[in-house]
Amino acid sequence: MRIQKGILLIILFVYVSLAFAQDESCTLTLRGRVIDNDTQLPLSGVTIKVSPGIHQTISDGHGYFQFSQLCEGTSYTVMASSIGFDSITTTLTLAGNETLNITLSHGHIKLHDVDVVGHQQSVVTTNPSKAVSREAIAEARGGTLAGIFDALPGVSMLQTGSTIAKPVINGMYGNRILILNNGVRQEGQQWGSEHAPEIDPFMAKDFKLIKGAEGVRYGADAIGGVILVSSPPLPVDPHLSGEIHTLYSTNGQIGVLSGMLQSGINRIKGLSWRVQGTAKRGGNIRAADYYLGNTGVGEYNFSAALQYSRATTSLDAYYSRFYTSLGILTSAHIGDIDDIQARVDAGRPLENYGFSYQIQPPRQRAVHDLGKIKWHQDLASGASLDIQYGLQRNHRQEYDIRRGDRDALPMLDMVLTTQTLDASYHTPSYAGWTTQVGSNLMLQVNNNVPGTLNTPIIPNYDSFTAGLFAIQRLVKDTHEWEAGLRYDFRTFDAAGYDSQLEYYGGYRQFHNLSGTVGGVLHLHPDWQLRSNIGLAWRAPNANELYSSGLHQGAALYEIGDPDMESEQSYKWMVSPSYSGERFSFDLDVYAQYIHHYIYAQPSAGEFLQSIRGTFPIFRYVQTNASFWGIDFAGQYRMPVGLSYHLNASIIRAKDTEHSSYLPYIPADRADHHLRWEIPLMSNSLQHTYAKLEQRIVLRQTRYEPESDYAAPPPAYQLYAVYAGTQLSWGDRTLDITLSATNLFNKQYKEYMNRFRYFSHDIGRNMSIKLAYSF
Numbered sequence: 123m124r125i126q127k128g129i130l131l132i133i134l135f136v137y138v139s140l141a142f143a144q145d146e147s148c149t150l151t152l153r154g155r156v157i158d159n160d161t162q163l164p165l166s167g168v169t170i171k172v173s174p175g176i177h178q179t180i181s182d183g184h185g186y187f188q189f190s191q192l193c194e195g196t197s198y199t200v201m202a203s204s205i206g207f208d209s210i211t212t213t214l215t216l217a218g219n220e221t222l223n224i225t226l227s228h229g230h231i232k233l234h235d236v237d238v239v240g241h242q243q244s245v246v247t248t249n250p251s252k253a254v255s256r257e258a259i260a261e262a263r264g265g266t267l268a269g270i271f272d273a274l275p276g277v278s279m280l281q282t283g284s285t286i287a288k289p290v291i292n293g294m295y296g297n298r299i300l301i302l303n304n305g306v307r308q309e310g311q312q313w314g315s316e317h318a319p320e321i322d323p324f325m326a327k328d329f330k331l332i333k334g335a336e337g338v339r340y341g342a343d344a345i346g347g348v349i350l351v352s353s354p355p356l357p358v359d360p361h362l363s364g365e366i367h368t369l370y371s372t373n374g375q376i377g378v379l380s381g382m383l384q385s386g387i388n389r390i391k392g393l394s395w396r397v398q399g400t401a402k403r404g405g406n407i408r409a410a411d412y413y414l415g416n417t418g419v420g421e422y423n424f425s426a427a428l429q430y431s432r433a434t435t436s437l438d439a440y441y442s443r444f445y446t447s448l449g450i451l452t453s454a455h456i457g458d459i460d461d462i463q464a465r466v467d468a469g470r471p472l473e474n475y476g477f478s479y480q481i482q483p484p485r486q487r488a489v490h491d492l493g494k495i496k497w498h499q500d501l502a503s504g505a506s507l508d509i510q511y512g513l514q515r516n517h518r519q520e521y522d523i524r525r526g527d528r529d530a531l532p533m534l535d536m537v538l539t540t541q542t543l544d545a546s547y548h549t550p551s552y553a554g555w556t557t558q559v560g561s562n563l564m565l566q567v568n569n570n571v572p573g574t575l576n577t578p579i580i581p582n583y584d585s586f587t588a589g590l591f592a593i594q595r596l597v598k599d600t601h602e603w604e605a606g607l608r609y610d611f612r613t614f615d616a617a618g619y620d621s622q623l624e625y626y627g628g629y630r631q632f633h634n635l636s637g638t639v640g641g642v643l644h645l646h647p648d649w650q651l652r653s654n655i656g657l658a659w660r661a662p663n664a665n666e667l668y669s670s671g672l673h674q675g676a677a678l679y680e681i682g683d684p685d686m687e688s689e690q691s692y693k694w695m696v697s698p699s700y701s702g703e704r705f706s707f708d709l710d711v712y713a714q715y716i717h718h719y720i721y722a723q724p725s726a727g728e729f730l731q732s733i734r735g736t737f738p739i740f741r742y743v744q745t746n747a748s749f750w751g752i753d754f755a756g757q758y759r760m761p762v763g764l765s766y767h768l769n770a771s772i773i774r775a776k777d778t779e780h781s782s783y784l785p786y787i788p789a790d791r792a793d794h795h796l797r798w799e800i801p802l803m804s805n806s807l808q809h810t811y812a813k814l815e816q817r818i819v820l821r822q823t824r825y826e827p828e829s830d831y832a833a834p835p836p837a838y839q840l841y842a843v844y845a846g847t848q849l850s851w852g853d854r855t856l857d858i859t860l861s862a863t864n865l866f867n868k869q870y871k872e873y874m875n876r877f878r879y880f881s882h883d884i885g886r887n888m889s890i891k892l893a894y895s896f
Contacts, residue, residue, distance in 0.1 A: 148193040153504060153550070154222035155185045156202060163358060163392065163431050164500070165226060168204040184500050188551055192216055202226060246595070248604045248640030248654045249334030249347075250697040250710050252755075257811070259329060260859045261844055263891060264369040264378045264402075267319050270329050271349065275769040276710060276753035277331065278788040281875040282316035283451050284407040284884040285419050289319075290874065291333060292712060293749050293773050293787050294346020297663055298689075300336070301349045304440055306494050307341070309540040309566065310516040313665040315722075315876055320444040320490035320516065322423035324367060324380040324400045327354040333710060333753075335693040337636030337658030338591050338606035341562050345658045345691040345716070353440075356396055356429045360388035366894045373887035374417070375477070376404035396427040405479040406449075409882040410869035415475035416449035416482055434500040441493045450484040453880045455523065455737075462729060462738075466832050466879050469871070483521040483529050491515045504550030512542040522672075533672070534579060535571035540564065554597045562589040568664065570618070579671040579680065580664045581618025581627045587611070591636075602642040604654075609635055612661050620670050627668065632661040632688050652697040662686040666720050666742045678876075679729075679737045680722065686744050690717040707756035712749075719747035719777075721784060724830050738831055738879075745779045763799035768792065774824070782826050789822040789834070789873055809857075810847040816840070822873045832879050835871035840864050857893040862886065 152172070156165045164185025171178045172189050174196075181187045192198065194216055203209040207226040214220065252274050262270045268279045268287035279287040280295045288295050296315075301308040303321055311317050323329075330350040337344045357363065362385045369378040384396035402421035406413045425442035453471035465472060496510040516539075519532040546560030564587040570578040591608035616627035640654030669682040693714040700707055722740040729738060751773035759765045770792040775784045795815035802810055822834040846859040867886040871878040 148191050150192045150194055150216050151188065151190045151219045152192055152198075152200075152216065152222060153186070153188040153220075154224060155504075156181045156187065156204075156224045156226060157185060157433055158358070159225045159227040163433060165204060165207075168202055168207075168224075168226065170224075171201045171203075173199050173201075184506055186504050186550065188504075190553055194218070200224075247332055247334075247336065247339065248602065248638075248642055248652055249332050249336060249656070249695060250652055250708065251330060251332045252708075254329040254331075257846065259323075259327075260846065260857060260891065260893065261861055263323055263367065264371065264376065264889065265323075267321050267323050267351070270323055271331055273769070273793065274331055275708075275755045276333060276751070276771045276773075278771075278791070278874055280315060280786065281872060281877075283417055283875070283877045283881075284414065285404070285417055285448060286316045286318045288312075288315070288317075289349060290788060291331070291347040292714070292751055292753075293775050297343050298346040298660060299349060300340050300344040300347075301351065302340070303351050303442075303492060304353055304494065305496065305510065306492060306512040306514070307542060307564070308492075309514050309538065309542075309564075310488070310490055311518045311536060311538055313663045316450070316486070317488075317518070320446070320488055321351055322380075322400050322421075322425070322442070322444055323351075324378075324382075325353055325398050325423070325425045325442060326351045328352040333712070334654050334695050335636075335638070335656030335658035335691055335714075337656065337691075338593060338608040338638045341589055341608070342587070342610045342612065342634070342636065342658070343660045345660055345689065345693075353396070353425075353427065356386075356394035356427060357384055358386045358392070358394060358431070360386045364896055367892070369889060369891045371404070371887055371889040373884060374404040374407045374419075375479075376402065376419075378402045390430075392431045394429045394431075397425070399424045403479065406475060406477050408477075408885050409470075410864075410867050410885040412471065413475040413477060414881055415452040415471065415473065416484070417451055418449045418479050418481045420447040420481065421445065436496075436498045438496040438498075439494070440496075442491070444490040444492075445488070447481055447487045448485060449481040450486065451877050451881060452482075452484070454877055455484055469832075469879075470881055483523045485521050487519045487521075487532075489515075489517045506548045508544075508546050508548075510542075510544045512540075512544075514538075514540040514542075516540075528575065532574055533576045535574050536568060536578070536580075537571060538566060538568045540566045551597070556595045556597070558593045558595075560591055562591075563587070577621045577671055578618060579669050581616045581668050583614060583616035583627070583664050585615070586613045593638075600644050604638065604640050606638045607635065608637070609633070610659075614661065614664075614667075616664060616668055618668070626670075626684070628684065630667075634659040634688060634690065648700055648702050650699045650701075652699075653695065655692075655694045658691045658693070660689045660691075662688065662720055669742070672737060679739045681739065681741045683742055683744065686720060686742070687718045689719060691715070704759045705756070707754065710753040712751060712753075714749040715778075716747045716749070718744050719784075720744050721786075724785060745777045747775060747784060748778050749773065749775045763801055765797050765799070766794070767797065768794040782829075783824045785825065785830060786874060787822070787824070789820050789837075791817065791819045793817050806850055808848045808850060811845065813844040815842045815844070817842075819872070834873045835878055838868065838870035838872075840868060840870070841866055854894070854896045857891075857895075859891040859893075860889070861891075862888045 156168045158165050166181055168181040170187050177189050179187050197215045199213050201211045202224045254270055258273050266287040268289040271277045271289050272279055276292050278290045280290050281287045291299055301319055310320050332348040335345055336348045340348050364383040367380040380400040382398040387393040400423040404419045407417040422445045428439045430437045492514045494512040499507045517537050520534040522533045543563040549557040566585040568583050570582055589610040593606035596603045611633040614630045618627055620626055637657040643651045667682050667684050667686055669680040672679050695712040697710045723743045724740050753771045755769045757765055757767045772790045775787040777784055795813050797813045800810040817840045819838055821837045825834055842863040842865055844861045849856040864886045869882050872883050
């Protein structure tokens with residue numbers, strides 16, 4: 123017995139010794155990069171396998187890959203493969219840490235619709251993120267940017283009529299949401315409820331939403347989340363390609379034409395270009411049984427991009443111009459107090475309007491120019507450096523009905539110029555660890571253009587912001603962890619004269635820390651759990667501090683508070699998700715507390731009467747607020763191409779300081795649809811589908827009766843049908859999408875529409891959309 127125990131101990135000792143000996147010799151690292159042989163650009167998404175041991179990875183956005191815990195003296199076979207390229211296999215024996223650069227050549231099959239992308243930054247975060255599907259983009263195009271994200275759970279719209287909308291994420295909107303337009307922080311006069319983002323949805327292909335407080339990665343103001351709007355990568359193939367989009371909608375008789383051309387330049391390897399333009403025109407929108415007067419729209423947009431890329435460096439230049447002219451509902455501008463009460467009681471216009479394309483005062487005009495230059499450099503160590511300069515100019519004019527011949531003069535004429543300089547440094551991955559450090563600078567100058575013969579609602583101001591951040595990530599096969607810290611400093615210097623010709627304004631400083639800690643657990647191939655705690659902050663805007671006047675576009679009289687403090691947000695999100703063969707779901711549970719929460723409080727029974735009419739008064743106030751909610755997205759795939767999809771969200775918000783409800787919080791809602799992918803025995807007819815959708819929105823019962831001009835509207839249900847297909851011949855395709863929204867022409871009001879006091883929402887709308895690609 124003792125001999126057996128002795129033998130077992132000897133075997134165990136030898137086994138452990140061998141194991142440790144193997145561990146000591148298996149500590150080597152193989153790293154490298156994959157390059158396109160023709161363009162000398164890095165290749166992302168290439169599969170690299172190392173055997174024996176069956177190690178496998180995929181090259182990142184810069185073409186880099188890495189294997190660790192390889193053994194000294196062992197002969198390894200390395201194979202790299204990617205669609206459209208010839209696979210390559212090589213053998214090497216490791217005597218120490220090695221660097222292996224792999225060059226792939228194009229195969230005999232040329233795929234013009236596959237872009238080979240180098241230097242592409244991928245968004246990695248422990249917060250839940252969601253990309254809008256190709257079909258959802260096709261169904262929503264021709265509308266607003268907010269409408270594209272409206273199909274996602276937890277997202278709704280703050281509307282001003284039927285043509286102006288801002289995205290709302292978990293109850294947050296306006297300056298609490300950052301929008302990145304092709305990597306540039308979108309900066310316009312977004313403080314207004316009717317100031318929609320000046321972005322042409324046709325210039326982008328990728329629309330992504332990140333929920334949660336992302337104040338570390340993207341900067342102050344990202345309290346509610348981040349919206350990423352990105353153009354497709356520029357091609358490296360000299361083959362000329364492009365798209366033509368046309369759209370017609372019956373409600374408003376809206377017509378849209380958009381086109382894009384792009385190509386690489388054969389004579390200059392690595393040089394690519396793209397141009398794109400959109401024209402849109404629409405007339406008066408119709409509710410279920412009447413027209414909404416003066417709700418037409420005209421839009422003309424243009425963008426151009428140029429890129430020069432080599433193996434380790436790239437230089438990008440981008441420019442876009444967005445022009446829009448919008449009519450503001452005439453019925454929202456009212457003569458006297460008796461008239462406004464009569465209209466609120468009626469809940470609809472007292473006048474009858476017909477259809478017209480003409481846009482008359484009250485109206486608004488906005489021109490937004492955006493330009494950027496970005497330099498990217500891949501370093502020999504595997505690290506990368508990005509430096510980007512952005513310049514934006516936002517010119518906003520708002521017109522009202524004026525006496526005499528003054529209609530041609532704007533009541534509000536503002537020019538906001540924004541300059542940004544961003545720099546970030548990414549380290550290569552070492553045993554799963556990566557680090558990102560960076561800085562952001564922003565300088566803003568806002569000037570009221572003289573000659574309006576009207577007192578501006580906000581003063582002239584200059585603002586400077588500087589930020590530094592660092593993010594550390596650990597990525598393993600079964601888990602990911604992230605921690606980040608950021609410091610921002612902002613100055614705000616305002617000067618103006620109010621309606622009494624008294625000087626007001628002043629100099630303010632704001633600064634704060636942002637932080638994030640989060641993780642992702644890959645519990646099973648089908649299960650994943652995310653959790654993130656984020657601290658973010660936001661300094662008050664010019665309108666929240668100093669507004670004192672009539673805001674024509676919103677038909678409101680707004681009053682600010684110059685003593686406001688910064689908002690400070692603490693948000694925790696937990697997001698389990700499951701992806702099985704037939705059933706999948708994403709669940710986001712969140713809780714958020716905001717110290718010094720700022721909002722515009724409607725003053726019930728308080729109106730301003732002037733020579734231009736009578737307007738409700740909204741005062742900006744500050745309190746402490748709590749938010750919590752649940753977002754659910756699930757789908758079940760059935761046989762014969764049928765699938766059922768359900769998106770639902772609930773949100774609860776409270777003024778914790780006064781134990782009361784907050785205004786303009788979305789009501790509980792659910793969207794569900796049945797989709798049928800129609801199988802057709804044809805190679806030229808693909809992606810054919812039909813969809814029946816229902817939206818259910820409950821009445822918002824959590825409000826303060828004495829704080830609003832009218833009670834929230836009743837619950838409503840809307841139905842919609844969609845159908846689409848794709849015709850293809852050679853390398854050309856034609857996508858056809860048909861839709862009918864508010865199918866039964868229901869008369870309803872949305873609580874999040876600022877004009878619900880005076881009118882109903884849009885009635886039935888049928889559309890046809892064509893997209894030709896070549």
